[in-house]
Amino acid sequence: xxxxxxxxxxxxxxxxxxxxxxxxxxxxxxxxxxxxxxxxxxxxxxxxxxxxxxxxxxxxxxxxxxxxxxxxxxxxxxxxxxxxxxxxxxxxxxxxxxxxxxxxxxxxxxxxxxxxxxxxxxxxxxxxxxxxxxxxxxxxxxxxxxxxxxxxxxxxxxxxxxxxxxxxxxxxxxxxxxxxxxxxxxxxxxxxxxxxxxxxxxxxxxxxxxxxxxxxxxxxxxxxxxxxxxxxxxxxxxxxxxxxxxxxxxxxxxxxxxxxxxxxxxxxxxxxxxxxxxxxxxxxxxxxxxxxxxxxxxxxxxxxxxxxxxxxxxxxxxxxxxxxxxxxxxxxxxxxxxxxxxxxxxxxxxxxxxxxxxxxxxxxxxxxxxx
Numbered sequence: 557x558x559x560x561x562x563x564x565x566x567x568x569x570x571x572x573x574x575x576x577x578x579x580x581x582x583x584x585x586x587x588x589x590x591x592x593x594x595x596x597x598x599x600x601x602x603x604x605x606x607x608x609x610x611x612x613x614x615x616x617x618x619x620x621x622x623x624x625x626x627x628x629x630x631x632x633x634x635x636x637x638x639x640x641x642x643x644x645x646x647x648x649x650x651x652x653x654x655x656x657x658x659x660x661x662x663x664x665x666x667x668x669x670x671x672x673x674x675x676x677x678x679x680x681x682x683x684x685x686x687x688x689x690x691x692x693x694x695x696x697x698x699x700x701x702x703x704x705x706x707x708x709x710x711x712x713x714x715x716x717x718x719x720x721x722x723x724x725x726x727x728x729x730x731x732x733x734x735x736x737x738x739x740x741x742x743x744x745x746x747x748x749x750x751x752x753x754x755x756x757x758x759x760x761x762x763x764x765x766x767x768x769x770x771x772x773x774x775x776x777x778x779x780x781x782x783x784x785x786x787x788x789x790x791x792x793x794x795x796x797x798x799x800x801x802x803x804x805x806x807x808x809x810x811x812x813x814x815x816x817x818x819x820x821x822x823x824x825x826x827x828x829x830x831x832x833x834x835x836x837x838x839x840x841x842x843x844x845x846x847x848x849x850x851x852x853x854x855x856x857x858x859x860x861x862x863x864x865x866x867x868x869x870x871x872x873x874x875x876x877x878x879x880x881x882x883x884x885x886x887x888x889x890x891x892x893x894x895x896x897x898x899x900x901x902x903x904x905x906x907x908x909x910x911x912x913x914x915x916x917x918x919x920x921x922x923x924x925x926x927x
Contacts, residue, residue, distance in 0.1 A: 557845055557909065557922060563854035564867045568844040568909065571735030582733040586858045589794055600741070601792035605640045608721040608785075617645040620719040622710040623674065624648060625663030627825055628725040628797070630804035632789055633670045636723055645717055646674040647710040651702045651833050652681050654885055658810040659829030665808045677709045683769040689890055690763050691755070696843055696904045698886070699836040700755065704773055707747045712772050715780055726790035732851065743786040747775045797855055801825045819877040822849045822856070822870050832885035838878045842904040845920055849875040 558567040560580035567574060573581045611618045621636060623629035623646045636642045648663070667674050684701050692698035714722040724743045729736040736745060747753070760770060775781060789795070805811070811825040812818070820838055827834060827848075834848075841847035853867035887897050902918075910918045 557920070560854075562864070563857045564846075564850055564864065564871055565733060565854045566844070566846050566850070569733055569840075569846065570844070571729060572733035580733055582731065582854070583858060585730055585739070594794065597792045602640070604721070604741075604785075604787070605636075605642055608719075609640075609642055611720070612718055615643070617643050617717055617719050619644045619721040619723060620710060620714045620717060621646050621672075621723045622648075622706070623666060624829060625659065625666050626828065627801040627804040627809055630662075630666055630669075630807055630809050631800040632723055632725055633666055633672055634803065634807070635789060635793075637670050637672060642721075644672055644723070645719060646672050647713045648674055648676045649702065649705045649709050650676055650678045651699065651830055652679065652684055653830040653832040653889060655830050656812065656828055657815055658812055661810050662829070665810075669807050675713065677705060679705055680769055683765055685890060686763050686765060687760065692890070693900055695755075696839045697836065698839075698890075699833055701773075702833070703836075704753075708772055708775050711747065711776050711781065711784060711786070714784055714786075715776055720783060720785050722784055722786040724786060724788055726795045727788045730788075731790060731795060732854070739791065741787050741791040743788050744781060744784065746786075796859060797826065797852075798859055798861065816881065818882075819879040820847060820849060820874050820882075821879075822852045822874060826852065830885070831879070831882045832889055834882045835878065835886045838882070839901075839904065841876055841878075842901060842910070842918065843906055845906065845909045846871075847875045 558574070558578070559565065560574065560583055561578040562583040563580060565572060565580050565582065575581075575584060605619075608618050619636060619642045621629070621632050621644045623633065625648065629646075633644065633646065636644045646666070663674065663676075666672070679702060687701040688698050691700040697703075710722055714720065722743075724746070727736070727739070727743070727746070728734060730739055757767075757770060757774075761767070776784075801809070801811070805825075812828050813824055816824075816831075818824070818834075820834075827837065838847045849871050853862060853870055856862035857864055857867055883894065883897060886892070887894060892900075905918045909920060911921050913919050
């Protein structure tokens with residue numbers, strides 16, 4: 557594994573690239589912020605909002621925001637409602653897992669604090685369990701069904717509400733490294749960014765499902781999608797996860813302090829809504845040799861909040877250690893025993909990256925951060 561010279565991201569992250577100096581594209585994009593005319597971009601954003609403000613008549617919604625209730629959602633709603641004086645409707649997708657107390661609070665808080673309605677989609681639980689087991693065992697993507705709806709549902713709903721301006725947070729590929737890292741304000745192509753694509757309808761129907769179980773799982777037709785104007789807010793202002801958290805906390809957002817100290821996270825404020833969902837993000841570890849601790853310490857380094865040496869120490873302590881509470885909730889939902897769960901995980905370890913030690917535990921063959 558080859559690691560970025562500035563942060564701690566390895567070259568095994570899907571879609572990430574490194575320059576001739578061994579620096580990853582995410583670090584280079586972050587460094588390039590100093591060359592961006594942010595005042596000009598903000599004026600572009602104002603013009604975009606002016607185009608749609610009041611588009612459906614007095615008192616009606618004129619934009620939509622895809623939200624989870626998290627820290628970034630709080631910030632997005634603040635910008636659109638309080639700064640730009642738009643009238644947004646919020647669209648959210650539930651994952652059907654037991655929620656944390658923080659998660660229960662935050663989704664209510666975002667509506668009460670900013671005075672916005674939330675229209676939430678609760679996917680078909682029967683279909684979710686069937687698809688979840690299949691995607692977990694075959695691809696190591698257990699939340700594929702939920703993630704797919706997170707991408708498609710806001711598109712369908714924005715069309716139904718005639719809110720053509722649909723607001724997302726950051727372009728994940730551009731900000732953190734990925735296959736779709738071209739800088740653009742348009743989020744129209746994110747539905748095909750690889751996170752929740754690549755599974756055919758035929759494969760899903762072969763699991764014993766009906767077409768009715770897959771309603772809205774596909775994106776809108778191309779001609780309808782072209783009518784929408786989905787945007788990344790991160791294009792118009794310098795995106796910073798920690799600053800978004802600090803803002804959200806000032807408006808009532810709750811992190812996991814005093815509720816849950818996650819063994820495989822370097823922070824307590826991102827993806828705090830449920831426990832079982834985090835199994836999916838951790839599965840990057842057996843497949844690619846890094847997980848959420850690597851992701852976040854890389855951000856901390858770019859933000860100047862942590863040194864690379866500090867990050868490496870935390871990664872070695874936490875990145876591999878999937879929290880037992882995540883496993884408990886995941887197994888309860890899917891109907892696995894813990895033995896069955898770990899047997900499936902065992903097959904996912906990338907043999908090019910990992911080997912078993914004398915105790916039968918998977919360990920990285922090499923984790924050399926400095927050549």
